[in-house]
Amino acid sequence: MKTYKFKFLLIAICASLFVVGCSDDDDNVIEQVSCSDGIQNGDEEGVDCGGTACGPCISAFSGTFVQEDAMGRPGINTVFSSSDNIKNNFNTTIVSGRSGFTAGFEAQLEGYHDVYGTALGVDIDYEANILGLDAPTFAFVLSQTDALQVAPNGTTTYFDGTNALTGRTLSDDVIDISLTLMFGGTDGMRFDGNNGTPQLTSDGVGPGDRNFSLPFPYLETPNQ
Amino acid sequence: MKKTKLLAAIGGLGLAVLAVFLIAADHIDAPAVAGTTSDIADLYAFEGDNPNNTVLIATLQGPLEPGNVTNNAQFDEDVLVEFNIDRTGDFVEDLVIQAIKRGDSMYFFGPVGPTQTGLSSIVETSVAPVAVKISTSADVQTATSNGMTFFAGPRRDAFFFDFNRFNMVASGSVAPEGFLPPGQADDFFDNLNVLAIVVEVPNSLLGTAPTHVAVAAGLFPPGALPNAYNVWVSTKRKQ
Numbered sequence: 001m002k003t004y005k006f007k008f009l010l011i012a013i014c015a016s017l018f019v020v021g022c023s024d025d026d027d028n029v030i031e032q033v034s035c036s037d038g039i040q041n042g043d044e045e046g047v048d049c050g051g052t053a054c055g056p057c058i059s060a061f062s063g064t065f066v067q068e069d070a071m072g073r074p075g076i077n078t079v080f081s082s083s084d085n086i087k088n089n090f091n092t093t094i095v096s097g098r099s100g101f102t103a104g105f106e107a108q109l110e111g112y113h114d115v116y117g118t119a120l121g122v123d124i125d126y127e128a129n130i131l132g133l134d135a136p137t138f139a140f141v142l143s144q145t146d147a148l149q150v151a152p153n154g155t156t157t158y159f160d161g162t163n164a165l166t167g168r169t170l171s172d173d174v175i176d177i178s179l180t181l182m183f184g185g186t187d188g189m190r191f192d193g194n195n196g197t198p199q200l201t202s203d204g205v206g207p208g209d210r211n212f213s214l215p216f217p218y219l220e221t222p223n224q
Numbered sequence: 225m226k227k228t229k230l231l232a233a234i235g236g237l238g239l240a241v242l243a244v245f246l247i248a249a250d251h252i253d254a255p256a257v258a259g260t261t262s263d264i265a266d267l268y269a270f271e272g273d274n275p276n277n278t279v280l281i282a283t284l285q286g287p288l289e290p291g292n293v294t295n296n297a298q299f300d301e302d303v304l305v306e307f308n309i310d311r312t313g314d315f316v317e318d319l320v321i322q323a324i325k326r327g328d329s330m331y332f333f334g335p336v337g338p339t340q341t342g343l344s345s346i347v348e349t350s351v352a353p354v355a356v357k358i359s360t361s362a363d364v365q366t367a368t369s370n371g372m373t374f375f376a377g378p379r380r381d382a383f384f385f386d387f388n389r390f391n392m393v394a395s396g397s398v399a400p401e402g403f404l405p406p407g408q409a410d411d412f413f414d415n416l417n418v419l420a421i422v423v424e425v426p427n428s429l430l431g432t433a434p435t436h437v438a439v440a441a442g443l444f445p446p447g448a449l450p451n452a453y454n455v456w457v458s459t460k461r462k463q
Contacts (some may be wrong), residue, residue, distance in 0.1 A: 004368075029255075043426075052462070053432075055326075055329075055355060056326045056327070056331070058349045061326075061347035061349050061353075062346075062347075063346070063347075063462045063463065064344050064345070064439055064462070064463050065303075065304040065347070065456050065460035065461070065462050065463070066344050066460055066461060066463050067344070067345075067412075067460045068256065068257050068260070068303075068342060068459050069253070069257045069262050069263055069264045069459045070264070070457065071249075071250040071264045071266070071456060071458075072267065072454075072456040074249035074250065074266065074267075074383075075249055075440040077250065077254060078250065078253045080451040083253075084254065084255045086416060087253060087254035087255065087256075087307060088254045088255065088256040088257075090254070091253070091254050091256070091257065092256075092343065094312060094315075094316075094341075094342050094343060095308075095310075095316075095454075096316050096440040096454055106387075109340045112271055115396070116396075116399065117462070119399035120399065120400050131443070132443075133443065134263055137443065141438070141441075141443070142263035145315065145437050145441070145454070147308075147310065147315060147434055147454035147455055147456040148269045148454070148455045148456065149438070149449075149452035149454060149455075150265060150269040150270075150396060150433075150435060150452055150453045150454075151433065151436070151449075151450040151451065151452040151453075151456045152278060152427040152430065152452075152453070153427075153451075155250075155269045156269075156270040164324065164438075164449065165447070165449065165452070166276075166452060167268075167269045167270045167438070167452075168267070168268050168269055168270065169268065169270040170281075170382045171316050173384075174249065175384075175385050184368045185288065186268070190462040191402070192414060193401075193403075193405070198400045198401060198402035199401065199402035199403045199404075199405070200402050201342050202403060203292070203385060203386040203389065203390060203409060203410065203412045204389075204403050204404045204405050204406045204407075204409030205284070205312070205384050205385060205386045205401045205406075205409045205410070206384060206406065207382075208384060208411055208414055210382060210384070215273060216273070216279075216364065216366060216422070217281075217364070217376065217379070217420065218279060218281065218422065219281065219380060219382060219420050219422065219424040220377035220379060220380040220382075221361060221364075221379065221380065222288075222290065222292050222294050222378045222380055222417040223290040223294075223380050223415045223416065223417055224291070224361070
């Protein structure tokens, strides 16, 4: 009974609106669907969102996302994780929870020296590098502080001979820096190809014709 | 004992242990992500042209051959790319800047304190996103909002490395010479591309940086290194 009355009322209201119609001075008519008219219209999936014309609705960003890859400093996982399984685990372990990787990283660091020593027929062990880090400390830094340290003030560089660990620029030769830290010993020149030593502290490659002086977005157009 | 074991292993593997020594910065670094849309190639962080800003660059899906491979490469709508910023020194993210593709645009959220830290994330929709149309090789699109500037699209790989010679060095086949001198060495990445996400953010939006971790850990004396955030990038896939 109540519902019937309500329906009747609604029909009456609608009918009266129909009779009144739209006069010429009615300026509230929405003549064109827009993404800022405050109502859901056109093919919008919500109020002023979704569909072909508007930006996505908040609901389009729902869900839980789970980590597959992570990177701080260049090359860490590839160089110091000794198996596919460890590489996968390193990528899916939080940065603050990687103490379990330190011993393996140190073994890998020593292992590289042993392998090259074998090729040369001599015993070679890692020596503290130009930053003064011995093997256990170096392994700790590599495994448990694997982020780029980024200084908001001052020179940005991965390592430039004077400044260290204040970021990573596009032009930083991170391979040579990494090789030097691994194989350069205390003076950075331990295995630099001179005096009959193998060249292990530089891959001989620089940035070539890359232009690192471009404005935002700083990177060059793709190779064609 | 350790060395004996290693040498025995090396003998058995024929130096294969070194074959995966150092493929690249992070390009194709682990089998679970190599060749997928979540594979991170590189992370850069440096002072912007405006010295009050920090530039964060993540490159993905590298290396991409020029031409069709690059032109057809797509960001994945199921992959959330997060710049993580630790500003207390505990290597737990205090701020995140998130990027995720919807339609023809990349949507950026933050910097914002994450609802949850660690391996799982949600998109932080409590803050309004900024959209930038994804660029193509010929059409560079940027967006600016709140002092921040955004870009997403293919770019030349900035990473340089004699990858092929490295494999020979690693296998021992060029011992004892090692790497080649400049002029003879060859940059494997010279003619390759990546998908890049670039954010330039005013330092004022990142807050105060903590004592540099190398100072905090006692590896360098106080004052030897400037205060520094700890920054890493992660990719997370929708479940």
